[in-house]
Structure formats: structure tokens, C-alpha cells
Amino acid sequence: MQKLVLFYNPVSGHAAFKNKLDWIVEAFQRRGILLLLYRTKREGNEDFVEFLREVKPEGVLAAGGDGTVHECVNLLVKNNIDLPLGIIGSGTSNDFATYLQINEDMEAYFDKIAAGSCRRMDVGKVGDKYFINVASAGMMTSIAHEVDRRLKNALGKMAYYLKGIGEIPKFRAVPLTITADGEKHELEAFLFVVINSGVVGSMKNVAEKLAVDDGKLDLLAIKKCGVHKLMAVTADLVAGKPVSEKDCVLHLQARNFQIETTGELQSDLDGEVGPMLPLHIETIPQAIAIYC
Structure with a gap:
């Protein structure tokens, strides 16, 4: 048996x-x-x-x-x-x-x-930790581990949304230096995600042309922008529309990322607390077999 x-x-x-x-x-x-x-x-x-x-x-x-x-x-x-x-x-x-x-x-x-x-x-690797879906940092990304367990059990995903609404007045962009397979980008951004799949934070189809077995990861960073553009991107995400081609979104695909900032910024790996920036993220191609 x-x-x-x-x-x-x-x-x-x-x-x-x-x-x-x-x-x-x-x-x-x-x-x-x-x-x-x-x-x-x-x-x-x-x-x-x-x-x-x-x-x-x-x-x-x-x-x-x-x-x-x-x-x-x-x-x-x-x-x-x-x-x-x-x-x-x-x-x-x-x-x-x-x-x-x-x-x-x-x-x-x-x-x-x-x-x-x-x-x-594929899986992603940060230091001695691995992630199968997403590594992130910036505004909103710490919500998963800040929401009280009892509230999460009682309200489900609504607990995340309620917490997120409370974070909106605190939105601040942070300076980022992102090196993707040797190519450097400098910007101010509200947040970034490095993703393996197209579903992040219960939002579907966040980017186009994603694959979980191509030996690469995708980075999306929401650049500093006005409130109207920010709300438009948020509305598309909630509606399940890809935002990777928006002018206020940086979309990169690479095997390796180096992400740095000034000051202190905590990362998140698959909804769990990750290390502080800077992050070196590498793709481990076809590292695990998934029943599907």
C-alpha cells in the first residue's frame, strides 16, 4: 500500500x-x-x-x-x-x-x-530560507503576520482587508536599488514583490507571462506616484487584472535579484517574517515536485 x-x-x-x-x-x-x-x-x-x-x-x-x-x-x-x-x-x-x-x-x-x-x-532562496510563492517588502507586506490569529480565524480574508485600510494613511515610498541579473535600477517605491506565481495576497493575475518552472522569478515594484494612480493600480489588482505593464509599476524578470535600501526594512516570505534588507534572492530551478 x-x-x-x-x-x-x-x-x-x-x-x-x-x-x-x-x-x-x-x-x-x-x-x-x-x-x-x-x-x-x-x-x-x-x-x-x-x-x-x-x-x-x-x-x-x-x-x-x-x-x-x-x-x-x-x-x-x-x-x-x-x-x-x-x-x-x-x-x-x-x-x-x-x-x-x-x-x-x-x-x-x-x-x-x-x-x-x-x-x-522553481523556488526562491533568500539566505538560508526558501519561498515557493512570494518575497516582499514595503507598505502592506507585513499585514499577514500583524493580524491577530483570533481575528483571522473569525473573519478570514476580511481581517487582512480591514488591517490594510488602516495602513493606507501611513503609505510612504522608500528608496530602492534593485539589481536584476546585473542590471541596476534605482527608484522610490511603495512596495515590491518577487513572485513565482501570479496570485499574491489573494489577488489573481497580478502579472502576465509568468511560469513556475522557467528558472526565473518576477519582480513587481509599485513606484512612488499620486494617490489616483495608486488607487487605480489597487483597483485593478482587486479586480484580478494584471498590472505589470502599468507605467507606475516596474516589472523585471531575472534569475537573481539584489535589493537594497537605506534605513531598515523588513521582508516577508510567503506571509512569514523574513530577514531585513538588503536581500539577495536567487532562483533554484525546478527544486521541488508538486502534485498537480
Whole structure:
């Protein structure tokens, strides 16, 4: 019997995932797959690596939000564990799963997992940390880890929007020096994102011509501009329209980015707190296999 390990976050989203456990176990059992459970802890899941080495599964499933997927990817890639990863998006935000359209029909997705259908994808690296979807910094990018967990469980994505509205009066541009594969750009920007997929902060299609397996990442920076242009870009993002060609948006594609600023600026990796700038971001081509 095939074995898969389920790396699940019991408090993600509305903390309701545990109510779906029996359904998921039965769904895989029906497909001839034994599901072994690993319940994540809020701090320190390094023993998951030894757990995997002992049980020797054919693959791993990460159930939770973007932060849970981020943690699982880091544990696998850092420890050279080359197992396919499935994503069961059950968090407040499930950006990477949304981009891959793997949450739309879970029974069909489970069939793909049972058949071993997967695709190798790139990841980004910042220092000793990896991200699968986005690295960012600037205004608004810290909201994911500033929103109270209880509020997030109660209101879902609305909690992020409420927090974001409160940040608008504080918008300030910061000076950035961005070097993309050796080409330097200097600008003032409200924020930047370095993305692997086209879904960021629950906003879809933020840029055109993106690929998760082309060996490159895309950088979008919203330049300092008037409030009308800023609101127009925001409206397009919320409406699911790409903004990469807007005149107040810098769009670069590269294998490596060096991003510097004056003063202090905290980064964010897949919705989790990242290192302070400067950042050196590199693409690790096709570093992980994803069931899809």
C-alpha cells in the first residue's frame, strides 16, 4: 500500500481542518493509500524530517495556509528530501494552491496524487530560507503576520482587508536599488514583490507571462506616484487584472535579484517574517515536485 504523510496545521483558516480529517483519510484509503498524520506545532517542527526518514513515504501533503506550505517546503528543500508535495489549501490565504487551481475539485486532485502526477517547479532562496510563492517588502507586506490569529480565524480574508485600510494613511515610498541579473535600477517605491506565481495576497493575475518552472522569478515594484494612480493600480489588482505593464509599476524578470535600501526594512516570505534588507534572492530551478 502506498504511504503519504499529511503535514497539517490544526489551527489554519477557521481552525476547522481537523473536522475534515476523517473525510480525507477515507478518500485516500479508498484509493489504496495509507495516510500518516503529522500534526504541526506552532514552534519547531524540525522533527518532521526524522519522521519522514523513518516512515519512508512516497510523498507529502501540506494542509494549511501559505505559511504551512512555506514551512513544509523549507523542511524538504533544506534537508534534501526530494519527495513530491501536495497542497490542501485550508488557510486564510491559499495563494499558490489557487494559482495551480488544485483546490477547485479535491476528488479530482486526489486522483492526480494517487496516480503520481506531478510537475517540478522553481523556488526562491533568500539566505538560508526558501519561498515557493512570494518575497516582499514595503507598505502592506507585513499585514499577514500583524493580524491577530483570533481575528483571522473569525473573519478570514476580511481581517487582512480591514488591517490594510488602516495602513493606507501611513503609505510612504522608500528608496530602492534593485539589481536584476546585473542590471541596476534605482527608484522610490511603495512596495515590491518577487513572485513565482501570479496570485499574491489573494489577488489573481497580478502579472502576465509568468511560469513556475522557467528558472526565473518576477519582480513587481509599485513606484512612488499620486494617490489616483495608486488607487487605480489597487483597483485593478482587486479586480484580478494584471498590472505589470502599468507605467507606475516596474516589472523585471531575472534569475537573481539584489535589493537594497537605506534605513531598515523588513521582508516577508510567503506571509512569514523574513530577514531585513538588503536581500539577495536567487532562483533554484525546478527544486521541488508538486502534485498537480
